[in-house]
Amino acid sequence: MDIKETEPMLVLSAARRLSIAQVRAAAAQLTVAIDADVRRFGLEVCGPWAFVAHNLPRDSKTLFDIRFCRPVVNADGYDGIFELQQLEPIMVASATHQGPMRTLFTQGYQPLVRQIELSRHAFSGESREIYHQWAGQGGRYHRIEIQFGLAY
Numbered sequence: 001m002d003i004k005e006t007e008p009m010l011v012l013s014a015a016r017r018l019s020i021a022q023v024r025a026a027a028a029q030l031t032v033a034i035d036a037d038v039r040r041f042g043l044e045v046c047g048p049w050a051f052v053a054h055n056l057p058r059d060s061k062t063l064f065d066i067r068f069c070r071p072v073v074n075a076d077g078y079d080g081i082f083e084l085q086q087l088e089p090i091m092v093a094s095a096t097h098q099g100p101m102r103t104l105f106t107q108g109y110q111p112l113v114r115q116i117e118l119s120r121h122a123f124s125g126e127s128r129e130i131y132h133q134w135a136g137q138g139g140r141y142h143r144i145e146i147q148f149g150l151a152y
Helices: 020-040 101-118
Strands: 002-005 009-018 050-054 064-071 083-087 091-099 122-133 142-151
Touching: 009 020, 020 064, 064 083, 091 101, 101 142
Parallel strands: none
Antiparallel strands: 002 091, 009 064, 009 083, 050 064, 050 122, 091 142, 122 142
């Protein structure tokens, strides 16, 4: 577990209220649509996809708020359907999961949650997944950084 402060990010994004079970389909649709707007408006991407969740549940059926975010250098002249948002820096506990999506929760989230619970830190309610390497749906190897915001 690493404790660090995230960098501020300007992102082109789409917010949804979903269950964990619905994220895969929504991500597949929205990431394609956001990237199409990036190309159409000539925006410059400056980082990997970030999925930002608030009050992530521990089950696959409870609804929660999630924002699919594509970092961009600037958005001068952007007039598309997606929201521009500045993600402010936050303190996070982070760990990187390397492997298939089917092990993201058991080998990525669970060990990190356990470490945070055993530490002196408290969860802020915000969490992020940063997709440093994505091999596509069904891919066998991904590199995803899991970040949990920490309360002061």
